[in-house]
Amino acid sequence: MNTMNAGKVTLVGAGPGDADLLTLKAVKAIQAATVLLVDDLVSHDVVALAAPGTRVIHVGKRGGCKSTPQAFIEKLMVMAAREGENVVRLKGGDPLIFGRGGEEVEHLRSEGVAVEVNNGITAGLAAANALGVALTHREHAHGVLFVTGHARSGGEGPDWRALAAAARDARLTLVIYMGVGGAERIQRELLSALPASMPVAVVQRASLPDERQCITTLGDLHGTIAREQLASPAVIVIGDVVGGVAAAADAAAQARTA
Numbered sequence: 001m002n003t004m005n006a007g008k009v010t011l012v013g014a015g016p017g018d019a020d021l022l023t024l025k026a027v028k029a030i031q032a033a034t035v036l037l038v039d040d041l042v043s044h045d046v047v048a049l050a051a052p053g054t055r056v057i058h059v060g061k062r063g064g065c066k067s068t069p070q071a072f073i074e075k076l077m078v079m080a081a082r083e084g085e086n087v088v089r090l091k092g093g094d095p096l097i098f099g100r101g102g103e104e105v106e107h108l109r110s111e112g113v114a115v116e117v118n119n120g121i122t123a124g125l126a127a128a129n130a131l132g133v134a135l136t137h138r139e140h141a142h143g144v145l146f147v148t149g150h151a152r153s154g155g156e157g158p159d160w161r162a163l164a165a166a167a168r169d170a171r172l173t174l175v176i177y178m179g180v181g182g183a184e185r186i187q188r189e190l191l192s193a194l195p196a197s198m199p200v201a202v203v204q205r206a207s208l209p210d211e212r213q214c215i216t217t218l219g220d221l222h223g224t225i226a227r228e229q230l231a232s233p234a235v236i237v238i239g240d241v242v243g244g245v246a247a248a249a250d251a252a253a254q255a256r257t258a
């Protein structure tokens with residue numbers, strides 16, 4: 001390989017949707033890209049920052065066709081970098097929080113391709129900010145766990161009972177990604193150690209103009225999602241840190257009915 005011509009791949013965090021939440025580094029990388037590989041949850045406003053003439057390839061499943069197989073995406077990145085392209089892989093939120101960014105970095109390194117990662121604001125943090133909730137408020141929590149609600153195909157999902165016990169015993173806030181589809185099971189298993197009254201918030205499309213927030217309790221999580229028809233992409237936040245906004249929502253509801 002001619003190293004003079006070697007391109008590189010930058011995994012860029014596109015944030016939760018609002019293009020104003022990109023880092024300056026991300027904007028510069030997008031503008032300098034010659035090839036842009038774009039995931040599903042990346043908003044149009046972010047892709048629009050690319051320079052004219054950039055080859056933009058959408059590789060997500062929401063574009064109408066089935067998701068581009070991961071192996072193909074990885075091959076495409078390696079090929080383009082070897083051809084000397086400046087490849088930017090745009091991923092929703094932070095590239096290394098879920099979404100297979102870690103696998104992509106490993107693959108590129110194993111192929112000897114130069115790879116860099118630019119952070120983005122992950123959906124869990126954007127959701128907390130939208131709610132006005134401090135995930136680690138020291139009166140209520142010692143820390144926060146980011147957990148996937150989705151099991152790898154053929155693989156095991158998280159041990160919800162162990163997580164519930166940890167959240168209770170170690171006072172941890174749970175932030176669940178990809179959890180709306182499996183909410184019934186998540187609710188049932190978390191109730192093994194957490195009370196039904198535990199405050200919960202669901203934030204759909206955080207930071208976007210059509211963002212939605214619902215405040216509920218663990219005992220009514222699945223019911224709320226079904227009634228309100230909440231859907232992906234959404235983040236579920238569970239813990240006493242949600243209590244403040246839950247109380248404010250209750251007061252507002254009471255004022256409306258009074």
Ligand code: SAH
Pocket residue numbers: 016017041091092093094095096097098099121122123124127176177178179203204205206207208232233234235
């Ligand atoms: N790397 C991404 C997460 C990819 S997994 C990140 O750091 O945010 C995809 C999941 O992220 C979705 O199923 C949803 O749970 C969450 N998500 C992504 N964008 C979101 C948004 N704008 N609002 C709420 N949840 C979002």
